[in-house]
Amino acid sequence: MDARQYSPSTARNRDVILDVLRRVLPARATVLELASGSGEHAVHVAKALPEITWQPSDPDTAARASIAAWIEAEGLANVRLPLAIDVSASAWGVEGQAFDALVAINMIHISPWEATLGLVAGAGRLLSAGGILYTYGAYKRGGSHTAPSNEAFEGWLKQRDERYGVRDLEAVEAAAQARGLRLREIIEMPANNLSLVFER
Numbered sequence: 001m002d003a004r005q006y007s008p009s010t011a012r013n014r015d016v017i018l019d020v021l022r023r024v025l026p027a028r029a030t031v032l033e034l035a036s037g038s039g040e041h042a043v044h045v046a047k048a049l050p051e052i053t054w055q056p057s058d059p060d061t062a063a064r065a066s067i068a069a070w071i072e073a074e075g076l077a078n079v080r081l082p083l084a085i086d087v088s089a090s091a092w093g094v095e096g097q098a099f100d101a102l103v104a105i106n107m108i109h110i111s112p113w114e115a116t117l118g119l120v121a122g123a124g125r126l127l128s129a130g131g132i133l134y135t136y137g138a139y140k141r142g143g144s145h146t147a148p149s150n151e152a153f154e155g156w157l158k159q160r161d162e163r164y165g166v167r168d169l170e171a172v173e174a175a176a177q178a179r180g181l182r183l184r185e186i187i188e189m190p191a192n193n194l195s196l197v198f199e200r
């Protein structure tokens with residue numbers, strides 16, 4: 001059975017995300033991706049940037065099966081098998097390994113706030129000085145939605161789980177700052193999404 005999952009949103013955003021990562025990832029980076037989902041970003045970026053090493057992860061069993069199936073189907077040597085990482089946990093099982101970058105695409109709004117706190121704590125623990133945390137998704141700015149579509153999206157998120165929500169960029173920045181991460185860059189992306197680049 002082919003466990004590969006196909007995410008329509010990834011088909012739309014993977015090239016614009018790749019453009020940013022191509023520019024901001026350190027040369028020959030070892031990247032830890034959190035909340036990899038289907039694994040399509042992992043294989044797309046790793047195929048385009050063969051000099052990097054990509055470590056995908058997701059706490060969901062079906063997601064990990066999809067990621068593994070994508071790696072096998074694409075025959076990529078620079079993507080490692082997926083790990084089961086819940087970012088809310090106080091340790092991720094990869095402490096002691098060196099990562100130049102952490103990547104979390106479409107996770108912050110679709111998980112409880114504790115996941116964001118866990119993400120930035122992990123970045124503070126695992127990244128060396130100059131390492132980056134890249135996040136992509138919808139954010140509020142100055143306490144307001146940046147587009148009606150994001151407000152509608154938040155309604156949809158809250159129906160799924162009251163703890164989900166489009167976060168205030170400033171709150172994410174403050175949580176990151178408390179873990180030694182500086183918000184280096186905010187990049188406006190299509191469909192009212194933002195890329196955030198934090199530096200340790």
Ligand SMILES: C[S@@+](CC[C@H](N)C(=O)[O-])C[C@H]1O[C@@H](n2cnc3c(N)ncnc32)[C@H](O)[C@@H]1O
Binds near residue numbers: 063105
């Ligand atoms: C909307 S999907 C995004 C998947 C992929 N990054 C993408 O953009 O297509 C959200 C993902 O977050 C993962 N997730 C939810 N809570 C998490 C947590 N506490 N730690 C790590 N991943 C989590 C889910 O398993 C799911 O794969």
